[in-house]
Amino acid sequence: MNNTASPATQQTAIVGSRSTDWQGEVMQKRIVRRYAAERRFKYLGLSAIVISSLFLAFLLFVMIGNGIKGFSTTQVAVPIDFASATGGASPEQISGEGAERALNSLDIAGVVNTAIEIEYGAEAGDIFTENSWTDVRDALLSNPDMIAGNTTVWLTAKSEIDRAAKDETDEKFEALYAKLKDAGKAQSGFNWGFLTGADGTDPARVGIWGALKGSIITMLVTLAMAFPVGVLAAVYLEEYAPSNRVTDFIEVSINNLAAVPSIIFGLLGLVVFLSWLELPRSSALVGGLVLALMTMPVIVIAGRNSIKSVPPSIREAAMGVGASPVQVVFHHVLPLALPGIMTGTIIGMARALGETAPLLMIGMRAFLTSPPQGLTDPSTVLPVQIYLWSDEVNRGFVEKTSAAIIVLLIFLLTMNAFAIYLRNRFETRW
Amino acid sequence: MTTETTTITNKMTTRNVDVFYGEKQAINGVSIDIDMENVTAFIGPSGCGKSTFLRTMNRMNDTIPSCRVTGEITLDGEDIYAPSMDVVQLRARVGMVFQKPNPFPKSIYDNIAYGPRIHGLASGKEELDRIVEKSLQRAGLWAEVKDRLNESGTALSGGQQQRLCIARAIAVDPEVILMDEPCSALDPIATAKIEELIHELRGKYAIVIVTHNMQQAARVSQRTAFFHLGTMVEYGDTSEMFTNPQEERTRDYITGRYG
Numbered sequence: 001m002n003n004t005a006s007p008a009t010q011q012t013a014i015v016g017s018r019s020t021d022w023q024g025e026v027m028q029k030r031i032v033r034r035y036a037a038e039r040r041f042k043y044l045g046l047s048a049i050v051i052s053s054l055f056l057a058f059l060l061f062v063m064i065g066n067g068i069k070g071f072s073t074t075q076v077a078v079p080i081d082f083a084s085a086t087g088g089a090s091p092e093q094i095s096g097e098g099a100e101r102a103l104n105s106l107d108i109a110g111v112v113n114t115a116i117e118i119e120y121g122a123e124a125g126d127i128f129t130e131n132s133w134t135d136v137r138d139a140l141l142s143n144p145d146m147i148a149g150n151t152t153v154w155l156t157a158k159s160e161i162d163r164a165a166k167d168e169t170d171e172k173f174e175a176l177y178a179k180l181k182d183a184g185k186a187q188s189g190f191n192w193g194f195l196t197g198a199d200g201t202d203p204a205r206v207g208i209w210g211a212l213k214g215s216i217i218t219m220l221v222t223l224a225m226a227f228p229v230g231v232l233a234a235v236y237l238e239e240y241a242p243s244n245r246v247t248d249f250i251e252v253s254i255n256n257l258a259a260v261p262s263i264i265f266g267l268l269g270l271v272v273f274l275s276w277l278e279l280p281r282s283s284a285l286v287g288g289l290v291l292a293l294m295t296m297p298v299i300v301i302a303g304r305n306s307i308k309s310v311p312p313s314i315r316e317a318a319m320g321v322g323a324s325p326v327q328v329v330f331h332h333v334l335p336l337a338l339p340g341i342m343t344g345t346i347i348g349m350a351r352a353l354g355e356t357a358p359l360l361m362i363g364m365r366a367f368l369t370s371p372p373q374g375l376t377d378p379s380t381v382l383p384v385q386i387y388l389w390s391d392e393v394n395r396g397f398v399e400k401t402s403a404a405i406i407v408l409l410i411f412l413l414t415m416n417a418f419a420i421y422l423r424n425r426f427e428t429r430w
Numbered sequence: 431m432t433t434e435t436t437t438i439t440n441k442m443t444t445r446n447v448d449v450f451y452g453e454k455q456a457i458n459g460v461s462i463d464i465d466m467e468n469v470t471a472f473i474g475p476s477g478c479g480k481s482t483f484l485r486t487m488n489r490m491n492d493t494i495p496s497c498r499v500t501g502e503i504t505l506d507g508e509d510i511y512a513p514s515m516d517v518v519q520l521r522a523r524v525g526m527v528f529q530k531p532n533p534f535p536k537s538i539y540d541n542i543a544y545g546p547r548i549h550g551l552a553s554g555k556e557e558l559d560r561i562v563e564k565s566l567q568r569a570g571l572w573a574e575v576k577d578r579l580n581e582s583g584t585a586l587s588g589g590q591q592q593r594l595c596i597a598r599a600i601a602v603d604p605e606v607i608l609m610d611e612p613c614s615a616l617d618p619i620a621t622a623k624i625e626e627l628i629h630e631l632r633g634k635y636a637i638v639i640v641t642h643n644m645q646q647a648a649r650v651s652q653r654t655a656f657f658h659l660g661t662m663v664e665y666g667d668t669s670e671m672f673t674n675p676q677e678e679r680t681r682d683y684i685t686g687r688y689g
Contacts, residue, residue: 242495313528313530313532314532314534314535316526316528316532317532317533317534317595317598318534318544319490319493320490320521320525320526320527320528320599321521321522321525321548321598321599321601321602322518322519322520322521322522322523322545322549323518323544323548324518324548327548331544331548332534336535
């Protein structure tokens, strides 16, 4: 009986699904293996997330740990009897129009240095720099009444004293700082000068505002150039360009351009903008143009992709009620593509913000002690400033470098947050 | 449009129309007359070219670079492929409703108002409001949406979306409305509403509807053209066509032999 039935069963086993043994041992093993594979993949993904989080946490921890010190400063007290030292200058004399000239004629530097000499004697050179008196000049400019009295001013101490306050220098300065501290002649405070000043030689007196302002102006130039040109190029290539060899060539060229090392854009800028067009060297204008060249391909590629992903039915709908090609693009396609275009712009701008190499090529590495006043002023940008400070010999620049990195990261996050906010506002819910 | 014309006038005529996609010929010598009084249905199996032909009637296939049309298609006696014909205006005069409902991702109001706005059909907000209301009423959607005109058009159900698209086409006051399988993505109840709507619109606009549902063609149309393999096999009164087809291929298709 069994023998006669077996050929038939065998045939159904191959052809029909009814005889598949879903509960059998082989099937159960397969299920177990499948579950194991799922679990393995889940844990692999999880470990990747953990590793990258650790890297990020470590980076932030180190940066903030080092950089936070860069935001504080140490000041040392100097009593100055302005009334007698200046021979009875009046507040009226140093206020109003000619205040600065009047102050110069009073030899404030001499007054301050004498006062320091009297108070600290031989140690004066270890506590203050020769530029410390500028604090007094600035204080007098904002508060002329001081000149008629006898006051104690707090002057920014030398970087070594500042570092002694954060306990990380040699014994000599630590002892000196301890002595000042015990006498109540030293105090620490938030370093406002860092947020308002520009580059300098003494790490205790440098500021980031010059580089930050340079970065802001450069980014504005980049955005103003790259965004409209990039978007229009993307629209033209997607909506108008005939599909032929020339278009293909342009498409390939743009894709390649996005992958060109950035320093080459710097060389291009050097030749085209500085040599041929004779635009001002080291200026935010040229820096912005060079970065715009770099950012544009990214925007074009992202723009084309997101224009392509707008459903053709929307175009047909618009054409069906008699919208012209321009109306189809500007009323329907671009608004729907905008979130994608903005994502591309964020990526491009973030890359441009962190770029150093091409800007070095066009001379944006100059030592500048005042913030740029406009597009054509010599300026520097945050990453270049970080690069320059990281190269300094003076140990005091270490914390300034980290502080500058924090400022750069905050700038980057602010820029991205703003762009993401804009993108979400334009995002259409289907 | 004026509806007092009692004699049948041809709104659109086509003569010996050939359509090519590159080297491949998709439509072969189609001649047909579309009038104001009757709804014309194009039927035929998938891939027979009925949609392609419909799209030549408002030059929607201009957007396909390899597509080439020869022969003559006229609207009120005017050749629509003539260089003097403005294609944007043509598409306003010959409106279109698509297979899949495709409202703009904007509010219901803006969906309807878009056409009148770009063509400057309304002189003010009030007139625009009136056009929107009238169009939605004609499309039988007003009662359902009048309290939520600011909601997104895409939030409506499939059938409502398709009626919204019809209202959008009506809003620019077209002379001809081309419908490309307007019910193929809808359920039977929504389909019935669209068909009812087509009945009501008949006479106000010249209507051409492509369908592969023969019952639908029988229900909504007065004239039917049967397409097969890029040629128009038979064209005549719908009742005649379904009861007494002249061509064997038509008979085979209608009786369900193929298709």
